[in-house]
Amino acid sequence: MKRREIITGAAMFAAASALAGCAKITNALNENDAIKSVLHAAEPLNHAVIGTRGEAKLYPDSAIDREFRVNGFDTPSDSAYAALRRDGFASYKLVVEGLVDRPQAFTLAQLRALGSLTQTTRHDCVEGWSAIGKWSGVRLSSVLALAAPQTRARYVIFHCLDRSSDGDPYYESLDMHQAAHPQALLALDLNERPLDADHGAPVRLRVPTQLGYKSAKWVGRIEVADSFKNVGSGKGGYWEDQGYDWYAGI
């Protein structure tokens, strides 16, 4: 009996040490830059194989979440946004510039005048939850077409009005193919009402074929560019700079 107790005790001690060591090992491997760059090989593979081919499923009104869960940051807290909000976004202008022949600045009324597209689609958050909302707004491709992107253009970068708690501005990017997708939407309304502040008022991007972090809220300026290397930390988006994949179709 004694011997059994010693063996059991030793085994439990070994198991406990192994378990404690496990996290240390996986943490260290996770932070290794060489390993990180090897693991990133999956991203271009996913982009090539899955890409942006089909169209996200459209849902009936009965599927809509009336209380649409807020993803990402809460309402921007800076005075500039507060001022915009106070006058009902009357002084808001959506700027489209960069590698375009005809830079634009749209008021909300001008955006609404471009025609309205409504789509009820599912928002899949990278965290794992999903919610369904009825989004109305202007097709991104229509807005870009008015600005006439140049042939050198490769990316559309969305500069947003919010910042992280560290003060880093939120931004996102799509390539020209993704930006031309018929469901890529500059949403002005959610569930038939103008977007509220937490959901990205006055304009948010909706990219239903990719994870939620692509659907940037509080879009203030759209830049057409040949690279996103010089924006933020150069990975193509705020969450991409935190280590998430630029291709968010998976």
Place this chain on the structure above:
Amino acid sequence: MDAVAGAERMPSAVSQTREPLVYRHSLTVRVTHWVFALAFFVLVMSGLQIFNASPNLDASDKSDPARRVLSIGAQQLPDGKTAGVTTIFGHAFTTTHVLGYTSDGMSGEAERAFPGWITWPGYQDLAGGRRWHLFFAWIMILCGTAYFIGGITRKDVGLIVLRPSDVPKLLPMQLYYLRLRREPPPHGKYNPLQKAAYTSVLFVFAPLMVISGLALSPGVDAIAHPLTTLLGGRQFARLWHFVATVALVGFFGIHITLVLSTGVFNNLRSMVTGEYRLGAHDGNGV
């Protein structure tokens, strides 16, 4: 994948002449086995890391608390402490220190579903978990493809498939394992229980794992809505992905138990050099 050997040799089988060494596992099977083993570890652990970012499983398309099957969360107690609470089909269990409020993968405890020692990485890092998971998912796909191509070109993949004629032999084989029966039922390279286990893993749970994983991708969903619909929706696909994980982890436990209890040296050798010393009750072994 096929290291579970047949049976222990009966004392009477220990004689002057040893049983022959047979070449049991091809190089493809041996290499894919060990790559599988590594990838499985990383995928399960990084999968739990990803689960932790949204520790609910709903039998529905979108997230829906009314159709919640599993939820792992934390609750503030009146004394200021935090309890881990796991809720399965509406029944709540206190799981403090194990699930819900548990190891944060560094040096303390925190509100998180699975503990740090079973997630990859240990601390909460969804981006990191996804990086490992999506890379090793590819390794698993390539490895599975190599395994099946090897089996088809060798024309022996069929040996592992459970057939109707094996079904009556399942119970006698289980009785033999439990030492309630002297001899196993007659069988070929794999005994009926091995066939049942491997068939369910290779042809049910592995495919379920792949399609439920793909159904989670909004990009794949946009190409193939029927796939997601077939599984009951996106959140349901997440539930299936978890169910398949539980099944494969269960298989892994049985697999290791049998590898250890049916001649660990012989079993390991067969998965390294391919050579296996036949036991008296092993069928034809090849």
